[in-house]
Amino acid sequence: MTNPLIHPDRLFPPDPATRDVARRLYGEVRDLPIVSPHGHTDPRWYAENEPFSDPAALFVVPDHYVFRMLYSQGVRLEDLGVPRADGGPVETDPRAIWRRFAAHWRLFRGTPTSLWLNHAFATLFDIDVPLSAATADLSYETIDAALKRPEFRPRALFERFNIEVIATTESPLDDLKWHRAIRDSGWGGRVVTAYRPDPVVDPDFEGFAGNVARLGEITGEDTATWTGYLAAHRKRRVYFKEFGATSSDHGHPSAATMNMSPLAAEALFDRVMSGNHTGADAEAFRGQMLTEMARMSLDDGLVMQIHPGSYRNHNPALFERFGRDKGADIPTRTDYVRALKPLLDAVGNEPGLTIILFTLDESTYARELAPLAGHYPALRLGPPWWFFDSPEGMKRFRELATETAGFYNTVGFNDDTRAFPSIPARHDVSRRVDCAYLAELVVTHRLTEDEAAEVAHDLAYRLAKEAYRL
Amino acid sequence: MTNPLIHPDRLFPPDPATRDVARRLYGEVRDLPIVSPHGHTDPRWYAENEPFSDPAALFVVPDHYVFRMLYSQGVRLEDLGVPRADGGPVETDPRAIWRRFAAHWRLFRGTPTSLWLNHAFATLFDIDVPLSAATADLSYETIDAALKRPEFRPRALFERFNIEVIATTESPLDDLKWHRAIRDSGWGGRVVTAYRPDPVVDPDFEGFAGNVARLGEITGEDTATWTGYLAAHRKRRVYFKEFGATSSDHGHPSAATMNMSPLAAEALFDRVMSGNHTGADAEAFRGQMLTEMARMSLDDGLVMQIHPGSYRNHNPALFERFGRDKGADIPTRTDYVRALKPLLDAVGNEPGLTIILFTLDESTYARELAPLAGHYPALRLGPPWWFFDSPEGMKRFRELATETAGFYNTVGFNDDTRAFPSIPARHDVSRRVDCAYLAELVVTHRLTEDEAAEVAHDLAYRLAKEAYRL
Amino acid sequence: MTNPLIHPDRLFPPDPATRDVARRLYGEVRDLPIVSPHGHTDPRWYAENEPFSDPAALFVVPDHYVFRMLYSQGVRLEDLGVPRADGGPVETDPRAIWRRFAAHWRLFRGTPTSLWLNHAFATLFDIDVPLSAATADLSYETIDAALKRPEFRPRALFERFNIEVIATTESPLDDLKWHRAIRDSGWGGRVVTAYRPDPVVDPDFEGFAGNVARLGEITGEDTATWTGYLAAHRKRRVYFKEFGATSSDHGHPSAATMNMSPLAAEALFDRVMSGNHTGADAEAFRGQMLTEMARMSLDDGLVMQIHPGSYRNHNPALFERFGRDKGADIPTRTDYVRALKPLLDAVGNEPGLTIILFTLDESTYARELAPLAGHYPALRLGPPWWFFDSPEGMKRFRELATETAGFYNTVGFNDDTRAFPSIPARHDVSRRVDCAYLAELVVTHRLTEDEAAEVAHDLAYRLAKEAYRL
The missing domain is CATH 3.20.20.140 (Metal-dependent hydrolases)
Known part of the structure; x- marks a missing residue:
């Protein structure tokens, strides 16, 4: 059974003959190593190798693709735990942040953010149900538990x-x-x-x-x-x-x-x-x-x-x-x-x-x-x-x-x-x-x-x- | 029999599988009421509820999408009945205007105007032959007769x-x-x-x-x-x-x-x-x-x-x-x-x-x-x-x-x-x-x-x- | 057998039904005479009717689409025989120019230049193997021989x-x-x-x-x-x-x-x-x-x-x-x-x-x-x-x-x-x-x-x- 969050044919052309060619070409490059010559990950992660703290800190709080979209629809950044410049109070409960994020998941329909996150949910955490208010707690707990394991450092x-x-x-x-x-x-x-x-x-x-x-x-x-x-x-x-x-x-x-x-x-x-x-x-x-x-x-x-x-x-x-x-x-x-x-x-x-x-x-x-x-x-x-x-x-x-x-x-x-x-x-x-x-x-x-x-x-x-x- | 002017699959993707999905999606929204939150229809129409006078007055004379295209190919606006600012003489015979319009119908190939007009011709007047010099009089008379009926007010x-x-x-x-x-x-x-x-x-x-x-x-x-x-x-x-x-x-x-x-x-x-x-x-x-x-x-x-x-x-x-x-x-x-x-x-x-x-x-x-x-x-x-x-x-x-x-x-x-x-x-x-x-x-x-x-x-x-x- | 350099369906839409329509439409215009109302060919060619001298002079040296691409990848224009303004020395051996061009043929993948040249190679010279370092001499000789014949004036x-x-x-x-x-x-x-x-x-x-x-x-x-x-x-x-x-x-x-x-x-x-x-x-x-x-x-x-x-x-x-x-x-x-x-x-x-x-x-x-x-x-x-x-x-x-x-x-x-x-x-x-x-x-x-x-x-x-x- 394929995980519906990451259909094996995603992004391939609909025409069957073209799709076949795309599948074959992709099959030859899918498993090539990743060369990432430009990016902004934090070298401290690799140096200290500490666990990521929680699902919100990994997926929501630092990702401007995510929180800008919620902000555009009236969600306050404070309520998503985005730190204030003056150190004033913001939401600190990662589960509350996650629930807000999950409740607005439909905003990401048709965006690359939904592709990236579904890919991570499916391949890293074996999640196979779409994010929503109803599934927020389940995914939160699944991810949170995994992050505590050594293979997620x-x-x-x-x-x-x-x-x-x-x-x-x-x-x-x-x-x-x-x-x-x-x-x-x-x-x-x-x-x-x-x-x-x-x-x-x-x-x-x-x-x-x-x-x-x-x-x-x-x-x-x-x-x-x-x-x-x-x-x-x-x-x-x-x-x-x-x-x-x-x-x-x-x-x-x-x-x-x-x-x-x-x-x-x-x-x-x-x-x-x-x-x-x-x-x-x-x-x-x-x-x-x-x-x-x-x-x-x-x-x-x-x-x-x-x-x-x-x-x-x-x-x-x-x-x-x-x-x-x-x-x-x-x-x-x-x-x-x-x-x-x-x-x-x-x-x-x-x-x-x-x-x-x-x-x-x-x-x-x-x-x-x-x-x-x-x-x-x-x-x-x-x-x-x-x-x-x-x-x-x-x-x-x-x-x-x-x-x-x-x-x-x-x-x-x-x-x-x-x-x-x-x-x-x-x-x-x-x-x-x-x-x-x-x-x-x-x-x-x-x-x-x-x-x-x-x-x-x-x-x-x-x-x-x-x-x-x- | 479907009317060739409005094929039921028009504008749907050619790929059969994609077309099937489009058909199903469209089937669920086709009959939704129209919400028209911005436009320029004349409130007088709804207030007085008088009949539209003739086909040219309904489709040609007031529609700048239509007459600009004919003008671009050398047709004088006077000959399409477009009123002059100084009140000077312009064509007043709606049938003559309609014939000129019909004779240039090919100019609208590939334009949304042809989609809109064919839709109106077919759904409102049951016309099922393409507009042309040869069919101009037929469509004129069909539309003109309809406009006199109460259901076209x-x-x-x-x-x-x-x-x-x-x-x-x-x-x-x-x-x-x-x-x-x-x-x-x-x-x-x-x-x-x-x-x-x-x-x-x-x-x-x-x-x-x-x-x-x-x-x-x-x-x-x-x-x-x-x-x-x-x-x-x-x-x-x-x-x-x-x-x-x-x-x-x-x-x-x-x-x-x-x-x-x-x-x-x-x-x-x-x-x-x-x-x-x-x-x-x-x-x-x-x-x-x-x-x-x-x-x-x-x-x-x-x-x-x-x-x-x-x-x-x-x-x-x-x-x-x-x-x-x-x-x-x-x-x-x-x-x-x-x-x-x-x-x-x-x-x-x-x-x-x-x-x-x-x-x-x-x-x-x-x-x-x-x-x-x-x-x-x-x-x-x-x-x-x-x-x-x-x-x-x-x-x-x-x-x-x-x-x-x-x-x-x-x-x-x-x-x-x-x-x-x-x-x-x-x-x-x-x-x-x-x-x-x-x-x-x-x-x-x-x-x-x-x-x-x-x-x-x-x-x-x-x-x-x-x-x-x- | 079709020549793989010019597949008869090239540039037609992949969807089979659409491709069929494209084929039929194309079939009706393929053989129409060429009307070329704007261009920069040299009238001297038609006046003198002298043979083109060699493959490089025909396809490489005068074609800025070709030599700019090689130049962008570090090939010197001198090495492609492009004349210097001061008359200084440049490559004069057409076969050497042709070999350099052929060795870089992959640069033209996905460009119209490859379509145009493959069309000429196939229809004029019956070449049916892709250009490459390995086939450079073969294509050079084929073209060079043809250019000496009256039907290539x-x-x-x-x-x-x-x-x-x-x-x-x-x-x-x-x-x-x-x-x-x-x-x-x-x-x-x-x-x-x-x-x-x-x-x-x-x-x-x-x-x-x-x-x-x-x-x-x-x-x-x-x-x-x-x-x-x-x-x-x-x-x-x-x-x-x-x-x-x-x-x-x-x-x-x-x-x-x-x-x-x-x-x-x-x-x-x-x-x-x-x-x-x-x-x-x-x-x-x-x-x-x-x-x-x-x-x-x-x-x-x-x-x-x-x-x-x-x-x-x-x-x-x-x-x-x-x-x-x-x-x-x-x-x-x-x-x-x-x-x-x-x-x-x-x-x-x-x-x-x-x-x-x-x-x-x-x-x-x-x-x-x-x-x-x-x-x-x-x-x-x-x-x-x-x-x-x-x-x-x-x-x-x-x-x-x-x-x-x-x-x-x-x-x-x-x-x-x-x-x-x-x-x-x-x-x-x-x-x-x-x-x-x-x-x-x-x-x-x-x-x-x-x-x-x-x-x-x-x-x-x-x-x-x-x-x-x-």
């Missing part, structure tokens, strides 16, 4: 998930102590860091000047000067590479880049460090730093990821009460053609450099990103991101990008998640959707099944390893 | 269409006499008004200052002052509520909103009333009034609809000759993320408020609208509007919005029409397309058929009633 | 391709000597020119002022004056019409148009001719010339094509080394609603004028282009262009444009190619994708099969002839 799950390598994301100011602890523990799991310098390259980041000063202390460079500041980055990247880093990651409001003369860049650095800078200065500095980081990548080989286009903290009242990452980040229209030109003029023709572009503006896939990646040797396209890490989002990405960029200017899948139990589900959705897309190409005779099988394997495994140099 | 059609409730749209300057007449007539049909204040909130509207003065006379408020002007709106909304209004409606060039201090708002009001205002002032005033109206909604419970993004009267020569609403309104790129922020900062977190957003820029569905509606408690997404009230438009809306906003941040269907006989056809298209979409989710195992049946019912009936508080 | 291929008429594109400065030679040769193939005035209407074009002076010499008009300049265009258009021209073509960075007073236009002309002009002047002048050309079209009947929205030569290092048209032209976001208004205000209501709009910004299909073309008598929509001349691109065009513009505001297919052997393949892809789309409409009962057959014929043949007046 982080390292055991890591191994069960068949993760070959996973990247976390840390600030240059992070001492990487959890990564050190993992390394020192003798455990065989491969967990690497990634260099995410937003706190020290974005003048609008809270505490920017202090962060830069702290970077100087950590590296022993004089970050009050432009050359010292750049040297500090170079040193810190080396340090990150010692803990496995193969990439840097950059989350900017836009894709704007700059390529100023050293003198002009130095003057700009002095302005932003003084705090007497305009919004345009901040944007220019972030843009200049993308080009500087690309130059550093030429030297040290880190792959560069650019994640632009999110209007962060759109809801100031919510931000004040609960802080960042509470579901109030909204995508905006994003230009790449003009924005990336200064960086591309500088390094776009370097075949030894890899810059992976992401977007939250799907109108750029076919118009801008695929033509750029289908030309510049340094560019690759990242997988569908955030709201678009979804069956329809992935399908649109392939349909819009492939004809111009092909498959080999893309880099396989990123789960990009903080939600540990969703990792296998997300990779599985990606493999299924890619196989469904490839099956369509096969039955419409745009690809032979042999070619499709090779591409399926590349998309599920090889391209991520190669693009991220893992 | 507006109230009889209203009942035949199984309309549970329909909203019309009136200006604050309207005395609602036809709504009063309907109420006084003792007829049981539920026809409600909606508050559409464009003539008194848009400084660019013809006769704006005079309109505002007239609003003062009607309400007994001093609309020469900002506070009197706001009070007049409040009073008038109460009056509209007496005639069933549960919503206001706002058709602006953009989605721009403002949230100025009372003093600044008052100064702006004085500028726009003086006529000495800039284009930016007009835009700011419209934006400020959206926020003011949202605040009034918090008090009086009217649901707020925002219909932005149409470049009205793009063709000045045509506008001069024939006036507004002649098919020359063209959608434009529309921003929501920055534009709505002032209003959302003010009232976006109010769970008791409902603001329904529409768009003519489909690139915003997944990028802006679904993330906004999937977060802010006050926001809901209206159905595909105008050019997108079509099978492919509806399909794109579900594919682009559902994964992020879910189904329950949407509000069911609006027919939004002036074309009375198209109402059942439009709701039927919507029900079919939604069932087709849901059937895809079922056969790809993203939803169980039980869940899909519940959602189908919600989309066809319940959500519109709830969102519009009808 | 340009005129023979023209006839074999069943081309009824083909348009090339020439600058007003071109003497059309190859067109004259074709005409004088007595050969029956119909090859016409088209008027592409970019070098003399774009102030940013290399050598603009000299080009305008040269136009004066050619026409005997004083092109140092605005009136003389306009007169020169008029004369030159007459000359082009003698060589069959029925259209002009305009490739601008944006769709901006202007309609200045004669005095202001004259002053602008003087500024751009002096070289003392701003970027805004150049944009205004290009825009003004679109309106001037539209007025000339009213007189001389040339159909006007506007191809806006490409950021040309995005990669300056590559431009410097190899020149134009090397795969570094990137689409940009394009506005039509405001940009075209001056031109449309002037001539948009003229039913005797035909302006064909193209786009590289698919977000405008449904939002801007279809509503404009579904209203203005002078407007028609060109087929999917460049990156979108592809199965998914064509499908999106129909899905996004048809419901608002219908089929009859579109103009059939353009191959728009420099790659002679791809012409039959491109028209075949278009016919297949249109038949697949129409078959979907038939099985979802939006169109009868009779209607679909008529539309298929119109899209494959009639509309191009009519719209281009060929």
